[in-house]
Amino acid sequence: MNKISELFGIKYPIIQAGMIWCSGWELASAVSNTGGLGLIGAGSMYPETLREHIRKCKAATTKPFGVNLPLIYPQMDEIVDVVIEEGVRIVFTSAGNPKKWTQHFHDHGIKVAHVIANVKFAMKCEEAGVDAVVAEGFEAGGHNGPEETTTMTLIPMVREAIKLPLIAAGGIATGRGMMAAMALGAEGVQIGSRFVASEESSAHEMFKKSVIAVKDGDTALSLKKLIPVRLVKNDFYLRVKELENGGAGREELMELLGRGRAKLGMFEGDMQEGELEIGQIAGLINEIKPAAVILEDILKEFEEERLKLIQNIF
């Protein structure tokens, strides 16, 4: 049996990434009901909003689901309490030190996967006793590591460094991408962008349309002097780039960024002034589909690819 499926008690080792403004209970429960692992993205929720999403998710599925917690979140103590009080069984942590919360979650019987973008943090995960590692490449949407290591190179390097069950993220949206990730040494995949453009995603309709319109070269890793984030190249991005090219420092960039731009773009639909976080693989996504169909497409293509590989002999 597959290590990741076994760890989380799911049918297929496919995790729907917990994404701010895009992955609430509707998307997470739809993915979990189809045999993958749905994640509620807590990063854009107040503690009581998260509680509501967890309750609705529990009502909508009997299958395992989880919550993604970006550890830099300001009200993390309250968020952790909500997760424990509501009986969530799986947590994906990101953007922080895996040592901080892992033991606490384990004490409450919660499985922990931690997202990393370099080998050093993958090894820290092993020390911290997390249950699985998500290794996310440069091509991923949203916040991203400063090393800029791509999925193609990060996965085999992490695979050599640690023994933990390994989930590949960044640049994966199809069965072929999943097969490639498995060949590189992952036992599961985390898929974000493909699920942003799903019917159940809470992304604004304009943002979903923007995702399916994105071609190669239409996103870029931006704001590297703050926290690097992969964005669609809209007016806001171009203004950031102009400042950066001119040598602007952190303060100037923070002033331009202001507050609430991710919500403005992804949730409220301002395609020019918002931060539109999406991965490079959006260039391969051309249609908004139900989450269940997306999962079925991936599994079907994965199986086709497997049958082709049998013939691949030299």
Add this chain to the structure above:
Amino acid sequence: MNKISELFGIKYPIIQAGMIWCSGWELASAVSNTGGLGLIGAGSMYPETLREHIRKCKAATTKPFGVNLPLIYPQMDEIVDVVIEEGVRIVFTSAGNPKKWTQHFHDHGIKVAHVIANVKFAMKCEEAGVDAVVAEGFEAGGHNGPEETTTMTLIPMVREAIKLPLIAAGGIATGRGMMAAMALGAEGVQIGSRFVASEESSAHEMFKKSVIAVKDGDTALSLKKLIPVRLVKNDFYLRVKELENGGAGREELMELLGRGRAKLGMFEGDMQEGELEIGQIAGLINEIKPAAVILEDILKEFEEERLKLIQNIF
């Protein structure tokens, strides 16, 4: 039969990248003799130096080999004449418009592959009538596309856009990487960094040692205001970065770059002041080996991986 093997008349669809200062006749003939396709990197050679390398390569192997031509090379007319006069049968062109030389090469019975980094140029290759496309991702060493599209996302997008035989490049050094590239839709792989750290590579011994010492995060895409190039983060790189962070323009960067830094680093062994062009996958390379052993390792791991993936059933 595999499309790429058939096109070039080789046993395995593995191409050793034509790299400046690293891939002369010794490396190219060693790879070709083992069943791959060796390429002489003309980008760092005067026309008469190239002639000598081609002649020595012909003397060292009866198998097909090729020459890599960066089309921005100043003496391209003379270089093309040398290639034709010496009866080279395979040319890989890069860094330019595939329309310019393809017909001329075809008129002399020479097969042409062209290197691209985005979907638009892949389509231009098809229009230009080239025989195969090399799609190279952001993680690759040396000069690189401004779109920063990674191998994981570029290969499936190019695969959807064109029907030409497709070679994946960037981030591939092992049998697992080759399997991943095949799963993404490529029919062959071009491997650079792994062959820089080969016994037959003409790279300086210090550079070879630097390649096997590189870990994840030790390279970066640099000089983006000129032509983006992936370099090891040495003293020279850090000075470039400081200038860039301060908003320096092209002129200032060109002055710092000066002339001959690639030779200084890769061929003459100055590890701090030279340009050291290597890919992210160097983080996975730990040993200098003969080219033949490298090829055998790749093929063995590819076959092991194939047998494993066949069992991957959900």
